Amino acid sequence: MSPVWSRLLLVLCCLSPAVFAETPLRVAVAANFLPTAEVLRAEFGAERMTLHPGATGQLYAQISQGAPFDVFLSADQTTAQRLYDEGKALTAPQTYAIGRLALWTPGQPAPEFSQLAGFARLVMADPKLAPYGAAALSCVQRLVPTWQGQWLKGTSVAQAHQMLISGAAPAGFVAWSQVLTAPEAEVRLLPETCHAPLIQQAVLLKRPAPHPAAQAFWDFLFSPTARQQIAAGGYAAP
The missing domain is CATH 3.40.190.10 (Periplasmic binding protein-like II)
Structure with missing residues (x-):
């Protein structure tokens, strides 16, 4: 073993466990x-x-x-x-x-749930990866069973939120915690009976x-x- 490696090993051995606990x-x-x-x-x-x-x-x-x-x-x-x-x-x-699931329409008053039937695109988190996405899918299937539009899916509810901010779709589903500071008129809470408890x-x-x-x-x-x-x-x- 080289002198350099010998000195390095000695230093490591002398370090107290508390140093490593600082991770x-x-x-x-x-x-x-x-x-x-x-x-x-x-x-x-x-x-x-x-x-x-x-x-x-x-x-x-x-x-x-x-x-x-x-x-x-x-x-x-x-x-x-x-x-x-x-x-x-x-x-x-x-x-x-x-948690609570919310419908958010940035810059516009949130519609009645029945009016979502007229939306061509909606944003949600991927229901295969994110519980809030699964909740969104459940609510649309129960509240707007005639909707035939396109889902735009984020890998997480955070990405779904960003997609709405960027204007990817006029409306979508996010966690209520993400839109607490949004204008109240833009947000509509989903009834907790339309999805499994979050x-x-x-x-x-x-x-x-x-x-x-x-x-x-x-x-x-x-x-x-x-x-x-x-x-x-x-x-x-x-």
């Missing part, structure tokens, strides 16, 4: 919840964690393939339960938020070495402080 907590978060997760991150300590947003289905695939996430904030119950059943989670799923659950994920901050964040996520922030973000707190 930020990695939280996989459903795209719809990202704005609220950013607020929680600031409360918990921004330097202590990183957020990795995506569609719930995409994040599940990444976790299944070994992505080094410590916590998963899913947009549904099914995916979190699936990870637990597959032995990839340390904790049973726990509800952290309950119950969002979290799990602590199994890692070879559990992150020292994982349990602290888990406890914080279900604290009164976090619940207040979640409610302010447009969700019902459990």
Whole structure:
């Protein structure tokens, strides 16, 4: 072994475990919840964690393939339960938020649901990847069964939101939390009876070495402080 490598090995051996523990907590978060997760991150300590947003289905695939996430904030119950059943989670799923689906027509008053039959295009998140997309599809099938237009699909509800901002279609379905600051006339909440409840659950994920901050964040996520922030973000707190 060369002198250089010998010195490097000596330095690494002398480093305390605390140095390695400074690696930020990695939280996989459903795209719809990202704005609220950013607020929680600031409360918990921004330097202590990183957020990795995506569609719930995409994040599940990444976790299944070994992505080094410590916590998963899913947009549904099914995916979190699936990870637990597959032995990839340390904790049973726990509800952290309950979402609402909204119809949004940027720059225009939101129509009655029956009027959607006259729209040629609507935006939603891909129902195969995103629970909010599945909810949108269910509501259109129940409320506007005669609609024969074109779906424009984002890979996540965050991308669907961006598609509406860019004018890809005049109307579409997003999480209510994404349009809290939009003019009230542009937003219409979907009846919760037209889709499965948007119950969002979290799990602590199994890692070879559990992150020292994982349990602290888990406890914080279900604290009164976090619940207040979640409610302010447009969700019902459990």
